[in-house]
Amino acid sequence: MKNILITGGSSGIGAATAKALQQRGHQVLIMGRNQANLEKVSEGKMHVAVGDVRNIEDCNAAIEKARASMGGIDVLINNAGLGFFDPLTQAKLEQWHEMVDTNIKGILNMIHGCLHEIIERKGHIINLGSVASHHVFPNSGIYCATKHAVLAISESLKVEHGKNIRITTICPGAVNTEFIHVTQNESLLKEYIPNFENGLSADHIAAQMVHVIEAPTGVNISEIIIRPGV
Numbered sequence: 001m002k003n004i005l006i007t008g009g010s011s012g013i014g015a016a017t018a019k020a021l022q023q024r025g026h027q028v029l030i031m032g033r034n035q036a037n038l039e040k041v042s043e044g045k046m047h048v049a050v051g052d053v054r055n056i057e058d059c060n061a062a063i064e065k066a067r068a069s070m071g072g073i074d075v076l077i078n079n080a081g082l083g084f085f086d087p088l089t090q091a092k093l094e095q096w097h098e099m100v101d102t103n104i105k106g107i108l109n110m111i112h113g114c115l116h117e118i119i120e121r122k123g124h125i126i127n128l129g130s131v132a133s134h135h136v137f138p139n140s141g142i143y144c145a146t147k148h149a150v151l152a153i154s155e156s157l158k159v160e161h162g163k164n165i166r167i168t169t170i171c172p173g174a175v176n177t178e179f180i181h182v183t184q185n186e187s188l189l190k191e192y193i194p195n196f197e198n199g200l201s202a203d204h205i206a207a208q209m210v211h212v213i214e215a216p217t218g219v220n221i222s223e224i225i226i227r228p229g230v
């Protein structure tokens, strides 16, 4: 049984992962900005920390709560993230900043807060990348840039600590969650929503999380690229 902290545990991939792991007997703490949504996912069976990954104090408070309530952190799942889709010329600068602050700096806030502990416990860090960690698509170039950075952060952990801890990057294609609905560009929404609705389910990604966390001793699955298929 592992003690697992999941950011963005109130929705989509994070919520499905939290439920799957809790059902398999792991202790789970979920973090997100909306207490009611966290409580709904938890159903009283998980620990909950309200906080924004862009805020260093919130990240440290969630880490402290995980230590106090579970006795330490074995697995950190950096899942909180978002993508605003727009052509570059129509994009809002504050949305670029929000993606960088959440998808990159949010992960760094969490890693910096508990890396020593994860090393001591021979633990595991799982970062949510994307197929956008490997490819750059039109209308989501800055989101792709943040997910390229996520993969590079995972690689940096691997080159310095790949023998002490497990590092995994999960890189999904389209997954049917609330993800696409932060985008405000109506014509892109019309074009993209069917791709996401016909995409993978959050449960498909949760199953991959269980697979990498419960891999046998001595095995580190560095990366999983998973796309919708036949």
Ligand SMILES: NC(=O)c1ccc[n+]([C@@H]2O[C@H](COP(=O)([O-])OP(=O)(O)OC[C@H]3O[C@@H](n4cnc5c(N)ncnc54)[C@H](OP(=O)(O)O)[C@@H]3O)[C@@H](O)[C@H]2O)c1
Binding pocket: 007, 008, 009, 010, 011, 012, 013, 014, 031, 032, 033, 034, 037, 051, 052, 053, 054, 079, 080, 081, 082, 083, 102, 106, 128, 129, 130, 131, 171, 172, 173, 174, 175, 176, 177, 178, 179, 180, 196, 199
């Ligand atoms: N869906 C896809 O097609 C897809 C594909 C590849 C990768 N991904 C990645 O998978 C991850 C999860 O996305 P999802 O599809 O499950 O989307 P989602 O359903 O929108 O869930 C996003 C989660 O992140 C949390 N979050 C967002 N900003 C946050 C912040 N500043 N601080 C704390 N929590 C924050 C949200 O909770 P609150 O808003 O309540 O804080 C929510 O729990 C993201 O990193 C995304 O980039 C998604």
